Amino acid sequence: MTTTTKTSPPIRLRRERRTNTDPGKPPQTPPVATPPPKPAPQAKPPETLPKPAQKMEWPKIDSPVESSPPKPKPTKPRSRYRWSKPGRTGAQIWEQFGRETLTAEPQVYSPDGKPVLFGALRLFYLPKTDRPCLVVEVSGDPTRWFPWRFDWPVSPDTACLVESRGKGVWIKLQSALMESHQDTWLTGKIALEAWGEAQKQYRTAKKRDHNLDNMVETTRSQP
Numbered sequence: 590m591t592t593t594t595k596t597s598p599p600i601r602l603r604r605e606r607r608t609n610t611d612p613g614k615p616p617q618t619p620p621v622a623t624p625p626p627k628p629a630p631q632a633k634p635p636e637t638l639p640k641p642a643q644k645m646e647w648p649k650i651d652s653p654v655e656s657s658p659p660k661p662k663p664t665k666p667r668s669r670y671r672w673s674k675p676g677r678t679g680a681q682i683w684e685q686f687g688r689e690t691l692t693a694e695p696q697v698y699s700p701d702g703k704p705v706l707f708g709a710l711r712l713f714y715l716p717k718t719d720r721p722c723l724v725v726e727v728s729g730d731p732t733r734w735f736p737w738r739f740d741w742p743v744s745p746d747t748a749c750l751v752e753s754r755g756k757g758v759w760i761k762l763q764s765a766l767m768e769s770h771q772d773t774w775l776t777g778k779i780a781l782e783a784w785g786e787a788q789k790q791y792r793t794a795k796k797r798d799h800n801l802d803n804m805v806e807t808t809r810s811q812p
Contacts, residue, residue, distance in 0.1 A: 698759055704759070708762065722777075723777055733753070745761065747761070
């Protein structure tokens, strides 16, 4: 004999809503989660556009324009080394400034309170071209050499105003050495004429060689 057991169906529980038992208060609604507010968009700084390049306006030719005088070009200082013999040989000296300012007419000496220096005439040569030049050697501590010109008369009255050590001085020849001055001037004058003739022959030969080169090039280019 078998026994059967009856199974009862599952009991479904019903979720009861909680109601406000207090009739005097309104029913409460559950809080609703709200998303946080979005941040306000930041304003972008205004873009700065590059300024257009200004056009250069050239002055018209007809319109008068105040033009400033051109600046003088800086002159390259010349070498003031001198040699006692041609070919950069012998004794070497350092000539004072002022040779470029000397004129063919010698200056007239007038007592004006400036010192007067007396010296002996000497013959020296330029370093690059071996051109003879005259200088006045003033003995002292140290010895100084001042420029002189061939076309000035060899005389005690001939004078030259130059600048030395920031102030003007008069340069004159020693009266007791006039015979020596004359010999130096004559030797230098002969050397100067020989140098000028050699330079003339050199320029003539150089021009002739240049013309010959042009003739050869012209002959080669002909068909």
